Amino acid sequence: MADDLVPQRGPANNAAKRLAGPIHAERHVRIICIGAGASGLVLAYKLQRHFQNYTLQIYEKNTELSGTWWENKYPGCACDVPAHNYTWSFEPKLDWSAVYAGSGEIFNYFDGFARKHHLHQYVKTRHQVIGAQWNSEKGGYDVKATNLRDGSVVEDHCDILINASGILNNWRYPAIPGLENYKGVLLHTANWDNKVDLTGKHVGLIGNGSSGIQVLPTIQPIVSKCTTFIREPTWVSPVQGLEQHVFSDKEKLEFATKPGVLLDYRKNVERGLNGQFGLFLKGNNINEDTHKYFLSQMKEKLHNEYLESKLIPDFSVGCRRLTPGVGYLESLGKENVKVVYGEITRVTEKGCVCDDGNEYPVDVLICATGFDTSFKPRFPLINPEGKNLQDEWAKEPESYFGISAAEFPNYQFFLGPNCPIGNGPVLIAIEAQADYMLKFIDRWQTHNIKSFAPKKAAVRDFIAHKDHFMQQTVWADPCRSWYKAGSSANKITALWPGSTLHYMEALMELRLEDYDIEYEGNRFAWLGNGYSQTELDPTADWAYYIREADDDEPLSRGKRRKLLAKSGTVTSNAGVSFSGKDTAKSG
Incomplete structure (x- = not known):
């Protein structure tokens, strides 16, 4: 009978249908999602698993799914998170090759996830969203997307718009004068041309962020010479216990065939990752111990007083995103690698001129210079008052819990400003965001809500709390970081004021008191x-509440949390190391 309650378009028809149906009748919801990377795929999976009476359209600009892991193919491209924990919490992969897996393996994981769960049915590839505008008559957004195959424009409409386009895939060349004059081969790590053969070439490498750190040790053995241009220090070392390790056939066989072995490994690594949050707090023992370890590791691997003086930072460990840097520091000391420290003042036809006054000619110039991390949407997003979120976020992006924006109704996004992108495990944070969005979609479906958006006062209070919290963190140190929009002094706009576990608890329930909600007609039309839904289900037990004992789930938040977190099942987390071994038991 619920299928007969699908409303027609228009507030009047919606209200009439809702009054004629039972409580919590699920009206049809149309969702548009931008991007079929990891976030878009997990949204599709969860929507498919938990919901009915919906349509989902995902627009993806690439020819394949998996987002950044399809786009990034540069030499050495890998994830800086242990592979067995760079999976969905419910979907392990048995045969990762190593602790830090390459981008090809990661692409295969997400592509395989999409194929296993038939998620391609929701996706239109080679379609790039170019604009979205609130439709005051219908509610929801009118969306335009360009079909990149033929240039035509597709017009669509949705009740709820979700942006899953990510923050680390909008690549850009560095703003160095004269870059367009360079006559050699110019490459960007995020727009790699696999047809270019670097063998025997003199290569210039700009940047020592994550991409540059992965590229150098991969190309060093095959190039005639590599001149790497570095303008600032950074901490480079795997966290103790999570060094690179290639899994043996025996280990992979045990993961695949011995019950509980892989689960125990994943859990212990995850406990270690969650246990590192103290590293980001000033004066914390974990931070001080990690600082000593990183310092000793960098000195041991560089073994060069000049490089040590230039590359080892004065700022705290964790101020910039940490990278394991497998083989990077060792590569800097190779005979065919020259380190040029300082600013590139301009690029000539032959190569780079630096602030030391010298010109460094190169055959190939690789820009490992990152992405636009401004958080602004890449298309005009117009709200009911005609405001464009691109303009609203031009100076400082301000969100509600990294997931929604004041005055922009029925619009949600993954990995928005001040979410835990660098606070601990990131994929479980994405899962928590997807769950939160789906709770709002459920609310929209089962109530006569027209629009929902966080209140300006709620966003203002959240930002004030975040800014106060950040003062005690290492992220506030004077280091240049994309956490602070590429500056050393800006506000911290990329990170959550707490741990990943803290974020998950914050998103467990909808705080509707923080939202402006507009209804279609009487708010109690739902x-x-x-009639109840139960009475309309002939297969339901109409006396389900009659029992022999009280087996209800806890009503208090504290007891629900203990039940969810399996409190009491672990002797102590204090002895868990990053290696995935419980040192309290093995020591």
Whole structure:
């Protein structure tokens, strides 16, 4: 009978249908999602698993799914998170090759996830969203997307718009004067040309962020010479216990065939990752111990007083995103690698001129210079008052919990400003965001809500709390970081004021008091015709509440949290190391 309650378009028809149906009748919802990377795929999976009476359209600009892991193919491209924990919490992969897996393996994981769960059915590839505008008559957004195959423009409409386009895939060349004059081969790590053969070439490498750190040790053995241009120090070392390790056939066989072995490994690594949050707090023992370890590791691997003086930072460990840097520091000391420290003042036809006054000619110039991390949407997003979120976020992006924006109704996004992108495990944070969005979608479906958006006052209070919290963190140190929009002094706009576990608890329930909600007609129309959903289900037990004992789930937050977190099942987390071994037991 619920299928007969699908409303027609228009507030009047919606209200009439809702009054004629039972309480919590699920009206049809149309969702548009931008991007079929990891976030878009997990949204599709969860929507498919938990919901009915919906349509989902995902627009993806690339020819394949998996987002950044399809786009990034540069030499040495890998994830800086242990592979067995760079998976969905419910979807392990048995045969990762190593602790830090390459981008090809990661692409295969997400592509395989999409194929296993038939998620391609929701995706239109080679379609790039170019604009979205609130439709005051219908509610929801009118969306335009360009079909990149033929240039035509597709017009669509949705009740709820979700942006899953990510923050680390909008690549850009560095703003160095004269870059367009360079006559050699110019490459960007995020727009790699696999047809270019670097063998025997003199290569210039700009940047020592994550991409540059992965590229150098991969190309060093094959190039005639590499001149790497570095303008600032950075901490480079795997966290103790999570060094690179290639899994043996025996280990992979045990992961695949011995019950509980892989689960125990994943859990212990995850406990270690969650246990590192103290590293980001000033004066914390974990931070001080990690600082000593990183310092000793960098000195041991560089073994060069000049490089040590230039590359080892004065700022705290964790101020910039940490990278394991497998083989990077060792590569800097190779005979065919020259380190040029300082600013590139301009690029000539032959190569780079630096602030030391010298010109460094190169055959190939690789820009490992990152992405636009401004958080602004890449298309005009117009709200009911005609405001464009691109303009609203031009100076400082301000979100509600990294997931929604004040005055922009029915619009949600993954990995928005001040979410835990660098606070601990990131994929479980994405899962928590997807769950939160789906709770709002459920609310929209089962109530006569027209629009929902966080209140300006709620966003203002959240930002004030975040700014106060950040003062005690290492992220506030004077280091240049994309956490602070590429500056050393800006506000911290990329990170959550707490740990990943803290974020998950914050998103467990909808705080509707923080939202402006507009209804279609009487807000209690969802009560319907007086019938419950149970009475309309002939297979349901109409006396389900009659029991022999009280087996209800806890009503208090504290007891629910203990039940969810399996409190009491672990002797102590204090002895868990990053290696995935419980040192309290093995020591």
